[in-house]
Amino acid sequence: MMITTKLSIHDKLPLTCSRKGTCCHGNRVMLNPWELVSLATEKKITPREFRDLYCEFGGIRLRFDGTDRWREKPACSQYIPDFGCSVHLGRPLACRLFPLGRQIQSEEVHYMYQGDQFPCLDGCPEVSGLPQLKVGEYLKGQRTEQFEKAQDEYLVIMQNLADIAFELLLDTGLAESGDTETLQLWRIMGNELPEKLADRIGHEWMDSLMIPEITDDTEDPVLFARNHTDLLQLKVQAEFGSLQTNHEFHKASVLMMGIALHLARGLGANPEILVEHWIETAKKNGAME
Ligand code: SF4
Ligand code: SF4
Numbered sequence: 001m002m003i004t005t006k007l008s009i010h011d012k013l014p015l016t017c018s019r020k021g022t023c024c025h026g027n028r029v030m031l032n033p034w035e036l037v038s039l040a041t042e043k044k045i046t047p048r049e050f051r052d053l054y055c056e057f058g059g060i061r062l063r064f065d066g067t068d069r070w071r072e073k074p075a076c077s078q079y080i081p082d083f084g085c086s087v088h089l090g091r092p093l094a095c096r097l098f099p100l101g102r103q104i105q106s107e108e109v110h111y112m113y114q115g116d117q118f119p120c121l122d123g124c125p126e127v128s129g130l131p132q133l134k135v136g137e138y139l140k141g142q143r144t145e146q147f148e149k150a151q152d153e154y155l156v157i158m159q160n161l162a163d164i165a166f167e168l169l170l171d172t173g174l175a176e177s178g179d180t181e182t183l184q185l186w187r188i189m190g191n192e193l194p195e196k197l198a199d200r201i202g203h204e205w206m207d208s209l210m211i212p213e214i215t216d217d218t219e220d221p222v223l224f225a226r227n228h229t230d231l232l233q234l235k236v237q238a239e240f241g242s243l244q245t246n247h248e249f250h251k252a253s254v255l256m257m258g259i260a261l262h263l264a265r266g267l268g269a270n271p272e273i274l275v276e277h278w279i280e281t282a283k284k285n286g287a288m289e
């Protein structure tokens with residue numbers, strides 16, 4: 001089992017980066033919609049162009065298909081050999097935090113790293129000779145604040161989307177009708193590959209989720225996420241406002257849950273664990289499997 005070393009913001013670590021770029025190889029960098037805008041702005045292209053050129057699974061993950069290799073691991077699509085990150089000012093939270101991770105438990109934010117050895121020491125052992133920094137100082141230097149806000153706003157949107165899936169199951173008479181297929185499909189989606197789930201969601205909803213048509217307030221993650229929430233609610237209303245049959249409610253509930261799970265993966269959550277939690281909640285409220 002992977003050991004997690006939890007940190008306080010006062011812990012001092014060899015957090016001065018030697019800029020060798022080893023962590024820009026063979027890594028997984030997940031994205032939320034605001035981070036896609038941030039990357040596209042830095043690249044001077046549209047979010048759609050950035051998504052189509054450099055991302056996987058509808059935009060929730062950066063491609064690591066660069067030509068450069070380190071220990072046989074391919075570089076990030078944004079990595080330029082002998083230069084470094086081509087989108088440094090717009091880089092996502094995962095890159096700003098590395099080698100740290102961020103978790104929210106009981107509404108409290110925790111920072112940590114995986115393993116019992118500080119991760120940079122493997123690829124960049126020279127960091128042990130560089131100045132140590134407190135975790136809080138490191139986060140400030142990496143300007144994580146806006147990116148952490150975006151992450152938190154999108155966690156709320158994820159829960160809102162799941163709540164719509166719950167309402168379509170529990171408040172429409174679908175669960176009371178004895179339906180068992182909806183929860184079965186929720187579980188299948190929580191366990192399926194991201195490319196499969198992206199296919200299931202389809203282009204139109206995927207675009208609404210990952211590249212919403214928002215041109216104002218794009219620098220402010222909180223306003224951006226609120227505008228995004230409004231757009232998603234309008235689409236839900238337009239598409240689900242006049243549903244009538246149990247089959248229609250079932251399909252809509254499955255779609256909303258699929259979108260919530262896909263966004264969850266982009267936020268670094270584990271869809272397998274999350275879907276079990278949501279299934280249990282639905283069962284406690286009368287749904288059956
Ligand atoms: S592994 Fe650590 S020290 Fe090396 S480039 Fe990445 S963040 Fe910097
Ligand atoms: S976005 Fe930049 S910092 Fe992040 S992995 Fe890619 S090249 Fe490295």
